[in-house]
């Protein structure tokens with residue numbers, strides 16, 4: 001297959017010429033779906049909430065796993081986006097254990113906002129002084145999230161692909 005051959009050559013040249021593809025060999029690792037059992041229900045719910053808003057999502061490239069290293073302060077989870085790896089959400093096991101259901105959903109939906117919807121943080125607040133978005137940089141109180149869940153989810157899915 002001539003086309004495939006020339007494509008491989010191009011990758012080799014780029015890889016040898018710089019760090020465009022990182023330290024690897026320049027091959028596309030492809031999509032990887034590896035969501036730990038504890039988080040599967042949240043990812044499925046994230047998809048169904050998107051579909052319910054007419055914004056269907058099929059998440060095929062995502063890693064969600066427990067991890068303890070690299071967190072600061074009271075961070076519960078984080079999304080890592082590197083061009084040569086699948087989007088990865090790391091969840092701090094020690095804090096996950098002590099979190100309630102609302103906090104867990106809010107945390108994973110926020111990180112999926114980064115890792116899947118490609119959304120940035122949004123520090124804005126509404127007229128009542130409440131965060132306007134689930135992409136607010138700090139955790140929203142569980143009561144506020146529960147009372148405004150539909151509004152937050154509507155907003156969340158309405159602005160994807162910010163980066």
Ligand SMILES: [Zn+2]
Pocket residue numbers: 110114121137
């Ligand atoms: Zn964030």
